[in-house]
Amino acid sequence: MDFIRDREQQRLYIDDLVFTPEQARIQGSSEAGSESVAGSESELQCCMAERYGKESFAYEVACFAAQWFDAGDCVQVQTSGSTGIPKQLWVTKDRMQNSAAITLEYLGLKAGDRALLCLPMQYIAGKMVVVRSLMAGLRLHLQPPSSNPLQDYLDAGGVEPFDFAAMIPMQVFNALHGSTKALSALHAVRKLIIGGGAVDEVMGRALESFESEVYSTYGMTETLSHIALRRLSGAGAATNPWYQPLQGVSLSLSDLQTLTIVAPHVCPERLVTNDIVEFNEQGQFKVLGRKDNVINSGGVKVQIEQVEAALARCVPPNLDFMITSRPDAKFGEVVVLLYHCTKQASESNTQSLLNEAIATLPLYWQPKLCAAIDVLPQTGNGKPDRALSKRLAAAMAGEQFWRPRHC
Numbered sequence: 001m002d003f004i005r006d007r008e009q010q011r012l013y014i015d016d017l018v019f020t021p022e023q024a025r026i027q028g029s030s031e032a033g034s035e036s037v038a039g040s041e042s043e044l045q046c047c048m049a050e051r052y053g054k055e056s057f058a059y060e061v062a063c064f065a066a067q068w069f070d071a072g073d074c075v076q077v078q079t080s081g082s083t084g085i086p087k088q089l090w091v092t093k094d095r096m097q098n099s100a101a102i103t104l105e106y107l108g109l110k111a112g113d114r115a116l117l118c119l120p121m122q123y124i125a126g127k128m129v130v131v132r133s134l135m136a137g138l139r140l141h142l143q144p145p146s147s148n149p150l151q152d153y154l155d156a157g158g159v160e161p162f163d164f165a166a167m168i169p170m171q172v173f174n175a176l177h178g179s180t181k182a183l184s185a186l187h188a189v190r191k192l193i194i195g196g197g198a199v200d201e202v203m204g205r206a207l208e209s210f211e212s213e214v215y216s217t218y219g220m221t222e223t224l225s226h227i228a229l230r231r232l233s234g235a236g237a238a239t240n241p242w243y244q245p246l247q248g249v250s251l252s253l254s255d256l257q258t259l260t261i262v263a264p265h266v267c268p269e270r271l272v273t274n275d276i277v278e279f280n281e282q283g284q285f286k287v288l289g290r291k292d293n294v295i296n297s298g299g300v301k302v303q304i305e306q307v308e309a310a311l312a313r314c315v316p317p318n319l320d321f322m323i324t325s326r327p328d329a330k331f332g333e334v335v336v337l338l339y340h341c342t343k344q345a346s347e348s349n350t351q352s353l354l355n356e357a358i359a360t361l362p363l364y365w366q367p368k369l370c371a372a373i374d375v376l377p378q379t380g381n382g383k384p385d386r387a388l389s390k391r392l393a394a395a396m397a398g399e400q401f402w403r404p405r406h407c
Contacts, residue, residue, distance in 0.1 A: 003101050003135040007093070010134040012065055014058075015141055019044050024062070025069040042066045055087070057144040060121040063104035064130060068093065077124045079221045091124075091224060098265040098301040099224040100132040102246050106229070107191045107213070111137030113163035116189070118171065118235060120380060125195060126223040129166050138164065148174040161188035168196040169203065176206050177317065190351050193217050198287075198305065200312045204238040216221045218243045218287070220273070224266045244286035251285060253277070258291055264275070276303070293386060295323075298331040300364045304386070305333065307365045314357035318343040319350065322376050324389040326369060326396075336393045337367035338400075340376050347372065351402060358404045369393075369401040 004010050012019040023043040041049070044065055048058040067075055074090040109115075109361055119126035122263030128147075133140045142163070143149045150338040161367075172194055175186040186192075187210060189197035195217035207214045214233040228243035228251075245251055250262040255271050261271040269380040274291040289305035296302075304323045315321060321339040338357070341350055350372070358366050377392060 002313050003097075003104060004137070005065075005101075005135065007069060007134075011137065012130075012134060013137065013139045014061075015139065017047075019047075019065070019158045021069040024065040026066050053076055057121070058142050061117070061130065061140075061142055064127060068130070075127065077221055078122045078125060082360045089221060091221075094268050095268075096128065096131050096224050097135060100128060100135050101314040102248065103128075103193075103225070103266075104132055104136050106246060107164065107193075109136050109138060109164055109191065112139065114139045114141065114160060116141055116143060116149070116153075118143040118145055118147050119166060119168070119196075122380070124225055125166060126229055132164075147171065148178055148182065149174045150185045151178055151348050152186060153316075154179075154181050161185065161190075163190045165189045165191075166193045166195065166301055169194055169199055170197075170382050172199075172207075173203060174201065187212065193226070193229070194232070195219065199232060200309060201238065202312060202317075204232055207232045207236065208236075208238040216243075222267055222271055223263060225263060227261060227263055227266065229354070241286035242282075243286065251279075251283070253279070256291060259287075260286065290386075295325040295333050295335055297325070297333050297335060297364065298326075302335055302365055307361065310335075310365065311357055312360055314354060314360055318345065319353070320376055322384050322389055323367070324386070324393045326390075326393040334368040335365065337370040338373050338376060338389060338393065339370065355405050359406065363406075366406055367404060371396060371401045372403060 003148045008021050008323040010021065014023060017193040026040045026042045028040065042062065042065070045059060045062040048056065048062040050062060052058040073094070074092050075096065077089050077091055079087050079089065091261055105329060109132070113136070113325065115133050116128065117129045117140050120128060130140070132138060139306070141153070143153050146152050149167070151174070172186065175182045190212050192212060192214045193375055194215065198215045210233040212233060214231070215229040217226035218228040218230070226246070227247045227249045230243045231237050248263060248265050252260045254260045257276055259273045261267065261273065261276045276288045276291055277285045279285050289303035292305040294301050295304065307323045308321070310320065319339055319341055321337060324336050324338060326336045337354070339354065354370060373392070379385050
C-alpha cells in the first residue's frame, strides 16, 4: 500500500476543508521549530483561531501541523507520567511516519476514510492520529478530548460514522454504558484501537460481540504509539490475552522478566520496559503487570494490576477504584484500596459490597485498608497515576481508612 512520505506532498483534511503544507507552516520557521518565530501564525492557525478560538482543540492541532511542516527533523512529545514524573522527548518525524505506515497497512486504512481525533495533542497518541491522516489522506474530524467524545459529537449534530478512531478505555467505557445513540456510534466505528490503559475483562466481553474491528494496543511514547495489537472483537476474543507484535518488532525477556523491545524503525535504541510479560509459542505476549507496580507486603509480592483485574469482576460498575500501597511498620507495605462512587449510594452499602468483593481475593491480595476519595488520581491522558496514589495513601490520616472484615 502506498503512503505519502514526502511531507511537502501531504495534505491535512479536516472535515470538508483541505490545507497544504504551505498553509500549515509558519512562514520563516526555522530548524529550531516553528515556535521560534515570535508572534507569527500560519494560515491554518489563523483559520482555527477565527473559527474556534486560540484556546480550542482545533488550534492545538494547527500548532502541531505547523511544527510538522517546519524545517526541523523532530517533534517534541510528552510522556504520560503514569508511574513517575512526565518528561519531554524529541522524536524524529521519519520514525513517526514509519510507525504510522505500519498501523495503516495493518488496518487497511485508505484515502478518504473518516478518522476521529479525540485524544490530547501533547501526547504521542493524538499526534500519531494526525500523522496517519497526513500519510494516508484520511479525513479528520476534530472532537475536543473528553470522557465521552462520541456523545459530544452526536450532541453537536454529528451523524456520519467513522472508519477509524483511537480512544482510551474510559472513553470507550462511557460510550458502552451511555446513551443508545452513543453505543450505536461506537458500533459504527469500522476500525477502533484502544490504548493508554488496560482493557479489563468486563469491557473485553462487551466488545467481543462487535462486528467491527476492535483492538487493544501495546506501546508507549518511546515506541511512537503501539508496537503490538490484541483483537478484542470476534468470537473468543475476550478470553485471548495475547498481543501480536507488528512488522519489524523483535521482542525478548530481560533478566528481570520484563519485556525488551528492538524496533529500529521507530526507536533507535533497545528498550527495556518495566512490564512483566509472558510469551507463548507463537511469539505473542501477555502483560502480567509493571515491575514498579509490585507491592512487597510481608515478603509476598503482590502485582497491582492482577488485584485490580480480579476485583473488577466483582465490584458494581458505578464504583471506580484503584489499588496502591502504604508504608507499614510490621509488613513493610500494605495493600490499600482507594475508591469513588460515580452514582449516589450509601457508604454502608458500598462498604458491604466491597467486603464481599475483597473476600473473593487470595489472602495476600486482600487490601488491609480502604478509603473513599473524591477523585481517583489520573494522569493527563486518563491513566491511573500510580505515583500520586501512593503518595496520597501515605499522607492520609489513619482515621480516613476503614478495615475490611478480614482484618
